[in-house]
Amino acid sequence: MATESFVLKVLDVVEETADSRSVVFERPAEQAELFDFKPGQFLTVAVPSDQTGLAARCYSLSSTPADDALKITVKRTVDGYASNWICDNLQPGDTLRVLPPSGIFTPASLDTDLLLFAGGSGITPVISIAKTALAEGSGRVVLLYANRDESSVIFAEELRALAEQHAERLTVVHWLETVQGLPTPPHMKAFAAHFATYEAFACGPGPFMKGVIGALKELEFPRDRRHQEKFVSLAGNPFGEVEEVAVAAGEIYEAEHEAGETPDSEGASSDPGAPQGPVHVEVELDGQHHTFDDWPADKPLLDHLLAKGIPAPFSCREGNCSACAFRLLEGEVKMEENDILDDEDIADGIRLGCQALPTTDVVKVTYS
Numbered sequence: 001m002a003t004e005s006f007v008l009k010v011l012d013v014v015e016e017t018a019d020s021r022s023v024v025f026e027r028p029a030e031q032a033e034l035f036d037f038k039p040g041q042f043l044t045v046a047v048p049s050d051q052t053g054l055a056a057r058c059y060s061l062s063s064t065p066a067d068d069a070l071k072i073t074v075k076r077t078v079d080g081y082a083s084n085w086i087c088d089n090l091q092p093g094d095t096l097r098v099l100p101p102s103g104i105f106t107p108a109s110l111d112t113d114l115l116l117f118a119g120g121s122g123i124t125p126v127i128s129i130a131k132t133a134l135a136e137g138s139g140r141v142v143l144l145y146a147n148r149d150e151s152s153v154i155f156a157e158e159l160r161a162l163a164e165q166h167a168e169r170l171t172v173v174h175w176l177e178t179v180q181g182l183p184t185p186p187h188m189k190a191f192a193a194h195f196a197t198y199e200a201f202a203c204g205p206g207p208f209m210k211g212v213i214g215a216l217k218e219l220e221f222p223r224d225r226r227h228q229e230k231f232v233s234l235a236g237n238p239f240g241e242v243e244e245v246a247v248a249a250g251e252i253y254e255a256e257h258e259a260g261e262t263p264d265s266e267g268a269s270s271d272p273g274a275p276q277g278p279v280h281v282e283v284e285l286d287g288q289h290h291t292f293d294d295w296p297a298d299k300p301l302l303d304h305l306l307a308k309g310i311p312a313p314f315s316c317r318e319g320n321c322s323a324c325a326f327r328l329l330e331g332e333v334k335m336e337e338n339d340i341l342d343d344e345d346i347a348d349g350i351r352l353g354c355q356a357l358p359t360t361d362v363v364k365v366t367y368s
């Protein structure tokens with residue numbers, strides 16, 4: 001089940017640049033399917049900490065789904081805890097606890113033309129998308145990759161080799177601050193204007209992403225052809241309590257039924273806009289259709305699905321990583337926290353499962 005964490009063995013640690021390292025994990029043979037992933041997805045790792053027990057952090061996979069091993073690439077954050085711990089401590093033979101791959105920063109089809117923007121360590125999910133599309137898809141791939149200087153370019157050699165191997169389909173444009181200064185929104189707009197029919201993916205520092213997304217909006221790239229991945233640190237701990245939360249939620253529900261309470265009592269809410277009884281919810285996930293008539297109005301959809309044994313995806317459970325995002329097909333929910341979805345995501349019906357409380361009596365959603 002996606003709620004479980006697993007201990008992976010470190011096969012190799014590769015120094016990519018002076019301040020970034022890749023960590024290569026063995027794919028767990030017994031959980032092979034759980035560790036299948038889509039290009040652009042990430043692992044959540046548990047970095048040991050004397051202070052807090054562990055610090056949970058997400059790291060995008062820079063390897064491709066077809067590779068034998070799982071590789072993440074970590075850039076040191078100045079004064080950061082987890083990134084420096086990983087770069088300073090992990091050695092081949094060590095182990096690390098991880099949650100299986102997650103995330104929605106991935107192309108729906110590998111055959112579309114892709115316009116990729118990466119800044120610094122933002123190349124990690126982007127190179128996985130590029131390599132997979134070139135190996136398995138048929139479209140063109142254009143990459144604008146911004147870095148401080150030549151020595152800070154992660155995967156420089158690999159990109160050179162890919163561009164040589166796929167000269168007809170891949171164009172890589174390096175943007176070095178030392179040479180050209182910072183890439184500004186007008187630069188990005190002028191660049192993207194040549195590829196107005198492509199599907200765009202952007203990952204990098206905040207101002208870089210803001211510039212890219214702003215440019216794409218001005219060029220009227222529709223929402224479903226604009227994707228971004230935000231690199232934020234999780235404040236909470238999705239490890240450890242996971243199993244207990246899932247079981248406890250189910251037990252509470254059963255206990256109340258045994259005690260003769262109606263589901264209404266649990267579903268009732270002081271919010272006048274909330275449904276007064278439990279909600280009918282239909283969920284499409286991994287090609288399966290699930291229907292429940294007992295979603296309490298005060299329980300996030302993710303918690304309800306996990307309690308029912310449905311392996312709904314999640315990571316931070318705090319409304320800031322989007323691993324649990326779904327699309328509304330019918331009805332409405334409200335979110336307690338949302339640090340990741342923008343107004344257009346909301347307008348498109350995207351919501352966060354970990355924060356979603358029903359506000360209508362019937363809700364239908366899809367995770368596809």
Ligand SMILES: Cc1cc2nc3c(=O)[nH]c(=O)nc-3n(C[C@H](O)[C@H](O)[C@H](O)COP(=O)(O)OP(=O)(O)OC[C@H]3O[C@@H](n4cnc5c(N)ncnc54)[C@H](O)[C@@H]3O)c2cc1C
Nearest residue numbers: 049051057058059060074075080081082083124231232233
């Ligand atoms: C979907 C996603 C994908 C990502 N992919 C990548 C990627 O591919 N590559 C990459 O480099 N980054 C990636 N990131 C960013 C990454 O998750 C971290 O945010 C980044 O590495 C910075 O983490 P840090 O702990 O080093 O720094 P910070 O989060 O800035 O560390 C400081 C924090 O750690 C806490 N802290 C300090 N000391 C301790 C201690 N002893 N114990 C516990 N906590 C402590 C402090 O409270 C402080 O809040 C991704 C993020 C997301 C959401």
